[in-house]
Structures are given as C-alpha cells and as structure tokens.
Amino acid sequence: MKKIIALMMAVALVLSLSACFMPGANNNSDSTSDQANAADISTYDKDFDGLVKYIKDRDSKYVKMDIYYDILGADNGARIDLNKNAFVEIYDFSSADSATADSADTAKAKEILNAVRENGKFKPIEDGVELTAAITDSGKYVIAWDASRGFDYTGKVVTDELKENW
Incomplete structure (x- = not known):
C-alpha cells in the first residue's frame, strides 16, 4: 500500500512540474504584466509625478529616493x-527653455540635455559615473541609468512607449 501511495505521489509531482514547462503554457508573466501596464499608461498624469509613479508601478520592488x-x-x-543592480534616475527639465529661469541653472540644464x-x-x-540617458519626446524629462549595472533589467523599464508618452 505504501508503494502505491508513493508511486501516485511521484506521478502527481511529475505531472504538476511538467505542466509548468509545457510549450503552450504561458510561462512569461512579465510580458503579461507589461501588456497590462501598457494598457493602463493612459491613466497616469503626463507630468513628473506621473512618470515616477508609472515606473514605480511597473516594478513592485522599487525604492524611491x-x-x-x-x-x-x-x-x-x-x-x-x-x-x-539596477536603478533609474528621472530629471525634470521643464523650465530649461524658460526665460525666467536662473541663467546658471539653465546653462547646466541645457548642457546636460545637449549631451544626452x-x-x-x-x-x-x-568625477562621477557616466550615465546612459534618454530624453522623452516632450523634451522635458531625462531618464538615466548606469548601463554597466543591470542594463537589461533597466532597459525593460526605459521603453520607447515610456519616452513617447511623456
């Protein structure tokens, strides 16, 4: 009797594990969550706080500083x-083209925007690390990351869709 129970448990274990790796099974939950987030992008404000919130919501393990x-x-x-290993820095340069902005700040902002x-x-x-960066299509926000630290992971966050929507 013990052998039959042990055999049935082994068969159940094999079947449950094989179901996880079947070719037709949806093993990529990241693509499903990315699609869900992509569908929800219209619900975020198109300002700095909305951009930060969108990135934060895409990754539940974030720490914002x-x-x-x-x-x-x-x-x-x-x-x-x-x-x-991966981080994203977001900078808001909304007033970089403003005539009322302090000239030293505006000059530094324009220097960074031109470099990017x-x-x-x-x-x-x-003397710091050179960051890889992208400017959103609006020209207001710079999204930067250290490509030597978790680039593939960061690259999933910094997408063309994100740049187009802010």
Missing part, C-alpha cells in the same frame, strides 16, 4: 532602485 537634481539645473528629480541628445550619455557630477 530624492536626489540632488538642482545641481544639474533640473526642476525635480528622483532615483528609483529597481533591484540590487548628442551621445545618449552625461555625467551628473564631474
């Missing part, structure tokens, strides 16, 4: 740690 955005001439900034447009990179501080 305020950063020193003002030394870059930005209006606002946030760093979101996505996992141990020209080669897709910039250094937040002179």
Whole structure:
C-alpha cells in the first residue's frame, strides 16, 4: 500500500512540474504584466509625478529616493532602485527653455540635455559615473541609468512607449 501511495505521489509531482514547462503554457508573466501596464499608461498624469509613479508601478520592488537634481539645473528629480543592480534616475527639465529661469541653472540644464541628445550619455557630477540617458519626446524629462549595472533589467523599464508618452 505504501508503494502505491508513493508511486501516485511521484506521478502527481511529475505531472504538476511538467505542466509548468509545457510549450503552450504561458510561462512569461512579465510580458503579461507589461501588456497590462501598457494598457493602463493612459491613466497616469503626463507630468513628473506621473512618470515616477508609472515606473514605480511597473516594478513592485522599487525604492524611491530624492536626489540632488538642482545641481544639474533640473526642476525635480528622483532615483528609483529597481533591484540590487539596477536603478533609474528621472530629471525634470521643464523650465530649461524658460526665460525666467536662473541663467546658471539653465546653462547646466541645457548642457546636460545637449549631451544626452548628442551621445545618449552625461555625467551628473564631474568625477562621477557616466550615465546612459534618454530624453522623452516632450523634451522635458531625462531618464538615466548606469548601463554597466543591470542594463537589461533597466532597459525593460526605459521603453520607447515610456519616452513617447511623456
């Protein structure tokens, strides 16, 4: 009797494990959640806070930190740690073209925006790490990350869809 029960349990285990790896099974929950998030993108405000919230909502393991955005001439900034190796920094340069902005801040902001447009990179501080970056289509927001640390993971967050919508 014990052998029959052990055999039935072994068969049940094999069947349950094989169901997880069947070719037709949906083993990629990331694509499903990305599609759900893509469908919901219209519900986010198209401002800095909406952009930060969208990235945060795409990854439940985030840690948001305020950063020193003002030394870059930005209006606002946030760093979101996505996992141990990957992060995204978001800078708001909404007033970079404003005539009323402080000239030193505006000059630094334009320097960073030009560097990102020209080669897709910039250094937040002179002796710091060079960050890979993208500018949203509105030209207001810079999304930056260290490509040497978790680029594939970060690349899933920084998508063309995100850039097009902000």
